[in-house]
Amino acid sequence: MTKTAELYVAGKYTVGTGDSTVAVNSPVTGEHLADLPVATAADLDHAITAARRAFDDYRHWSTYERADLCLRVAHLIEANADELARLTTIEQGKPLAEARGDVEDTAALFAVSAEDAKRLYGETIPSAARDKRMFTFRAPVGVWGSVTPWNFPLMIMCEFVGPALATGNAVVAKPPENTPLACLALGELLTEAGVPAGLVSIVPGAGAVGEALVTHPGVDAVGFVGSSATGERIVRAMGLKRSIMEMSGNGPIVVCADADIEAAAVAATYGAYWNAGQVCCATERVIVDTSVHAEFVAACLRAAEAVRLGDPFDPATTMGPLNNEPTAAKMDHHIADATDRGARLLRGGRRAGGFPTSLYYEYTVLDAVTPDMLVAREESFGPVLPILAADGDDEILRLANNTELGLQAAVFTRSLSRAFRYGEQLRAGSVVVNDSTDYFEGAQPFGGAAGSRTGWGRVGGLAQLRDMTDLRTVILSFS
Numbered sequence: 001m002t003k004t005a006e007l008y009v010a011g012k013y014t015v016g017t018g019d020s021t022v023a024v025n026s027p028v029t030g031e032h033l034a035d036l037p038v039a040t041a042a043d044l045d046h047a048i049t050a051a052r053r054a055f056d057d058y059r060h061w062s063t064y065e066r067a068d069l070c071l072r073v074a075h076l077i078e079a080n081a082d083e084l085a086r087l088t089t090i091e092q093g094k095p096l097a098e099a100r101g102d103v104e105d106t107a108a109l110f111a112v113s114a115e116d117a118k119r120l121y122g123e124t125i126p127s128a129a130r131d132k133r134m135f136t137f138r139a140p141v142g143v144w145g146s147v148t149p150w151n152f153p154l155m156i157m158c159e160f161v162g163p164a165l166a167t168g169n170a171v172v173a174k175p176p177e178n179t180p181l182a183c184l185a186l187g188e189l190l191t192e193a194g195v196p197a198g199l200v201s202i203v204p205g206a207g208a209v210g211e212a213l214v215t216h217p218g219v220d221a222v223g224f225v226g227s228s229a230t231g232e233r234i235v236r237a238m239g240l241k242r243s244i245m246e247m248s249g250n251g252p253i254v255v256c257a258d259a260d261i262e263a264a265a266v267a268a269t270y271g272a273y274w275n276a277g278q279v280c281c282a283t284e285r286v287i288v289d290t291s292v293h294a295e296f297v298a299a300c301l302r303a304a305e306a307v308r309l310g311d312p313f314d315p316a317t318t319m320g321p322l323n324n325e326p327t328a329a330k331m332d333h334h335i336a337d338a339t340d341r342g343a344r345l346l347r348g349g350r351r352a353g354g355f356p357t358s359l360y361y362e363y364t365v366l367d368a369v370t371p372d373m374l375v376a377r378e379e380s381f382g383p384v385l386p387i388l389a390a391d392g393d394d395e396i397l398r399l400a401n402n403t404e405l406g407l408q409a410a411v412f413t414r415s416l417s418r419a420f421r422y423g424e425q426l427r428a429g430s431v432v433v434n435d436s437t438d439y440f441e442g443a444q445p446f447g448g449a450a451g452s453r454t455g456w457g458r459v460g461g462l463a464q465l466r467d468m469t470d471l472r473t474v475i476l477s478f479s
Contacts, residue, residue, distance in 0.1 A: 005034040005180060007043060007204065008187030010050035011197025017042045022177050022206060027093040027321045027359045028312055036180055039203040041212060044172070048218035050198030051143045051170035058199055059140050059168045063117050070114035070166050072193040077107040080189060084154060087182040092153060093320040093359065094275050095312040105442060106155045112442045113166035116462045120167070120469070131479035138469040140168035141242055142220035147210040147234065149226045150176035150323055151278040151381075157183050159459045160223040160244075160468075161200055167469050171223075172201045174213050178324060180204040214238040221468070225280075227379070228405065228453040244467050245455030246447050248379040249407025251428045252285035252400050253437055255296055256393070259289075259412035260434070265299030267410070267436040268385060273307050273319045273363055274438050277383040278327065281408035281430075281437045285369075285376055286387045287396050293389045297346070297367055300385060304347055307363040307383075310355075321359035322382060328359050331382035334375040335364060338386070343375070344368045348383070371402055379405060393418070401427040406449040410437045429454065 005024070006013040018040040024033045039047075058066075077084065081103045088099035122137040146160040157175050164171040175183035183202055190200050203209065207230075214222045214234055221242035224234050228248040235245065253271065255264045271283030288296045312320035322328045328351065335349050348362030364384040369376050375386045390396040400409065409428035413419055423431045429448045432439045440446065445463035448454020457467045 005036045005184055005204075007037055007039055008184055008202040009043060009047045010201060011191055011195075013187065016040060024091060024178060024180065026090050027323050027357055028090055030357045033091060034181060036177065036204055038205040039174075039209050043203060044209070044212055044216060047172045047198075047201035047203055048143060048216055051172055051201060052218060054196045054198035055140070055142055055170040058170065058196055061168065063120070066166055066168060067114035067117055069194060070110040070117075070162060073162075073165070073190060073195070074107040074110035074114070076189040076193050077103060077110070077186075081107075084182050084185060087185060088154060088179075089312050089320070091179045091181050092150065093312060093323050095317050095320050097315070098275060102152055102155045106158045108442045109155070109158050109162040110165070112461065113162040113465065116443070116465050117166040119462065120465050127475070131477055133476045133478070134473060135476075136471055136473050138167070138466070139472045141468060141470055142169065143218060144169050144171045144221045144223055144468065145213040145216065145219040146171055146173045146223040147214065147226065148173070148175060148224075150179040151275060153179040154182040154186065156225050157202075158186070159225065159464075161186075163464050163468050165195065165199070167465050169468060170199045172203060172213060172219065174210045175202060175204050177204055177206050210234070211237050214241070224455075225459065231455060232453075244457030244459065244464070246280070246457070246459050247407075247453060247455040248405050249280040249282075249448075249454060250284045250377070250379055250403045250405035251281065251407050251409035251426070251437055252287045253283055254396055254400055254409065254411040254422060254426070255286060255288040255292065256396070256411065256413040256415070256418055257289040257291045258414045258418070259292065260414065261292055261295050261299050263434065264412040265296055265303045267412070269300055269303040269307070271436040271438040272385040273383045276319050276322050276361065278323060278381050279438055280379070281440070282381070283385055283437055284379060286385065287390050287399050288387060289396065290389045290391045293387075297387060300365055300387070301346060304363055304365055304385075309352055309360055309363065319363065319383060321355070321357060322361055323359070325359070327381055328361060331361055331380060331384065334378070334380045334382075335366070335384065337374045338366050338369060341370065341373050342368060343370070343373060343386070371399060377403070393421070397422070397425055401425075403427070404453040406452040407454045408432065408437050408446070410435060410439075427452065
């Protein structure tokens with residue numbers, strides 16, 4: 001399946017103006033999938049100029065016209081779900097069933113954006129003057145540049161494309177260099193749906209392309225999803241541009257003394273192996289009340305027996321390979337650091353042999369983890385379940401909030417009062433009660449807690465549409 005991929009610029013596929021390419025290889029088989037052209041400064045200029053031209057007309061479309069366009073895109077994604085899922089699996093590594101879920105969620109993003117745009121209301125504000133009236137409305141910002149990661153390549157790119165179309169914005173998207181194929185395949189569907197040429201361009205490449213995009217004077221606003229380290233570089237480069245930044249997470253699962261232990265163990269285990277743990281809201285830490293610690297560890301080991309590492313195209317597989325070598329090397333480093341500092345390795349802890357690549361990693365359970373270990377402080381982004389013990393709610397909250405990566409947390413308890421306490425006191429943008437930290441819906445406002453390194457703004461639902469538009473005020477005098 002070796003081929004040359006193309007950029008999608010101004011409504012057409014093109015090989016671009018440069019000579020450089022990046023090889024795209026499958027983590028599943030090691031197969032060389034494509035040679036990807038690297039977008040040049042001229043390609044970005046072309047895409048952004050086309051976006052500006054398309055935006056100048058599209059901004060005047062009615063909300064209902066834009067909603068209908070989003071629904072046409074959603075229907076075409078659904079109609080092509082099999083091929084989009086296949087591309088996602090072969091380039092990213094996740095099981096085919098998970099990839100199919102990603103595609104369904106991508107279609108839903110466009111549908112949710114279409115409906116939410118119809119409820120993007122303004123308001124009438126009383127004026128102190130007898131002869132004046134004030135009212136507000138939402139207006140599109142202009143051209144958005146988006147930079148998105150490889151763990152959910154199509155879905156996360158469309159977390160900006162869908163809301164942009166719904167709100168009257170244009171977008172130039174830089175998908176990840178190592179998982180660009182499903183993203184680029186979307187271009188054909190956008191054209192078929194009737195998206196005006198230039199309103200969406202897809203320009204893959206490495207980090208230099210992302211930096212050139214976010215600093216381009218023709219880009220009005222920036223949408224980013226990825227690691228906190230990369231996000232910080234983007235913020236320094238782009239300066240004061242309008243932005244939505246969704247970055248790393250290390251929010252824990254909290255298991256209280258009154259929790260349903262079996263349910264908590266299943267949720268924690270799932271949150272650590274779904275997409276091989278390559279999720280910003282994965283089970284990066286579990287903090288368990290000391291009184292139920294032993295019972296919880298035993299339940300997790302039982303639940304882990306259901307994890308099946310293998311060929312992601314095999315229906316029996318529940319976990320595929322990691323996507324890339326730096327992520328696998330980080331797992332190696334985090335596990336070695338934890339065991340060197342006294343953590344107990346109960347399961348896994350190494351790369352699995354007998355597979356086509358070295359990216360297949362054993363599902364790992366660590367107990368006796370302490371807050372100073374890398375696996376408890378940083379985002380591991382792999383299939384590891386680190387378990388910490390704490391004595392009572394106050395100590396659990398102290399450990400849980402000892403992080404700068406407060407994206408999404410979860411708490412297991414049978415107590416309504418405990419649920420409210422943790423919901424309000426956990427330093428996380430979202431708190432899930434009695435389910436996995438990996439729980440997510442397209443209409444959910446998703447993002448980090450203020451003061452953490454997880455970013456600002458929200459992706460998902462009406463909150464994102466507000467963040468991708470300007471609040472405008474009109475003061476009308478009728479004297």
